Amino acid sequence: AQSVTQPDIHITVSEGASLELRCNYSYGATPYLFWYVQSPGQGLQLLLKYFSGDTLVQGIKGFEAEFKRSQSSFNLRKPSVHWSDAAEYSCAVAPNRGSTLGRLYFGRGTQLTVWP
Amino acid sequence: GAVVSQHPSRVICKSGTSVKIECRSLDFQATTMFWYRQFPKQSLMLMATSNEGSKATYEQGVEKDKFLINHASLTLSTLTVTSAHPEDSSFYICSASRSVNEQFFGPGTRLTVL
Numbered sequence: 547a548q549s550v551t552q553p554d555i556h557i558t559v560s561e562g563a564s565l566e567l568r569c570n571y572s573y574g575a576t577p578y579l580f581w582y583v584q585s586p587g588q589g590l591q592l593l594l595k596y597f598s599g600d601t602l603v604q605g606i607k608g609f610e611a612e613f614k615r616s617q618s619s620f621n622l623r624k625p626s627v628h629w630s631d632a633a634e635y636s637c638a639v640a641p642n643r644g645s646t647l648g649r650l651y652f653g654r655g656t657q658l659t660v661w662p
Numbered sequence: 663g664a665v666v667s668q669h670p671s672r673v674i675c676k677s678g679t680s681v682k683i684e685c686r687s688l689d690f691q692a693t694t695m696f697w698y699r700q701f702p703k704q705s706l707m708l709m710a711t712s713n714e715g716s717k718a719t720y721e722q723g724v725e726k727d728k729f730l731i732n733h734a735s736l737t738l739s740t741l742t743v744t745s746a747h748p749e750d751s752s753f754y755i756c757s758a759s760r761s762v763n764e765q766f767f768g769p770g771t772r773l774t775v776l
Contacts, residue, residue, distance in 0.1 A: 547675060555703070578763050589755070589767035590706075596764070636706065640763050647761045648694060654705040 548573050550639050552653035562630050563589070563591045567622040567656050569637030578640040580650070581611055582614040590624045593635075596620060632660045663689050666758045668768035676776055683741045683771045685756030690756035691736035696765060697729070700753040705718055712739055746775045 551570045559565055571577060578597050590640040594605025601613040611622045620637060637653040665688040672727045675681050685695060697768040710731050712718040718731035728750075739758075743750055751774050757765040 550705070553695075564668065584766075586712075587769060589769045590757075591767075648759060648764060648765075649708055649711060650696070650757075651708060652698075652706040654703070 548641070548651070550556075550651055550653040552637055552638055552656050554636050554656045555654070556657045556659065558659040559615065559627050562626050565624045565627045565631075565658070567620065567635050567637075567658070569620045569653055571620065571637075571639045573639060573641050575641075577659060578611060578642050579611075580638040580640070581609070581622045582636045582638060583607075583633050584636065584655075590636065593622070598624070608655060627658075627660055629662060630657070630662045632658055663760065663765040665689055665759075666756065666766045666768040668754075668756055668771050670771060671769065672772045672774075672776045677747050678745055681746055681773060683743075683754055683766055683773075685739045685741070685758065687737045687758040687760075687766070690766075691762050692760055694759040695733055695739040696759070697731060697739075697741050697756045698755045700755065700770075702747075704747070706755065709741075722726070722748075726766065743773065746763045746773070748775045751775045 549572045555608045580595045581593040583591045593609050594603045596603045596613045603611050610625050619633045634655045669685045695712050700706045709718045709724045710718045710730050711749045712733035714733050714736050720726045733739040755770040756758045757767045760766045
């Protein structure tokens, strides 16, 4: 079955520590890949996306993600977390074929807590 | 730019009533709008895709007669939950797209059905 998996429901890190949020997908062909962040009362904000080309993608707020085709993964990373990064992070996939063109399918999200 | 609003942000209604949620793209024309639903601790689930002036396309398992979607203009889409029941209580989010694979999300509407 097609799916987007974020295995970590909740992650807690100390401010200044590094961060990696995991995302795996199960789709037939390489889909388009996205990471979004959501804070309470605000809409989902796009952090970064991968369509093709360089497998290491840079995004906003110092985030980056690496696409690994062999592992069907698109993990999000940040070298040093700030307290303001506390939020819900969601990985999304656009299968981008035929009738699913443009549609997004999401993982269940990872809630990030940052300790001072 | 690319701001999407939703109204209301929160609504409480009685079981059996209908509720309408508006989604507006404030500073751009959206050729396509999407409606999602999110239950606690679950993923954002795509409900339907709507294009201006045409009927919405619903995802498998979503009742089109219960969740009526109207996309009357390039800046407005509405979702009406008809005969709402407690199990329809959820967080409803819309997004608007001006090109393929580019969606801008609204802040969401919390629906509580008593």
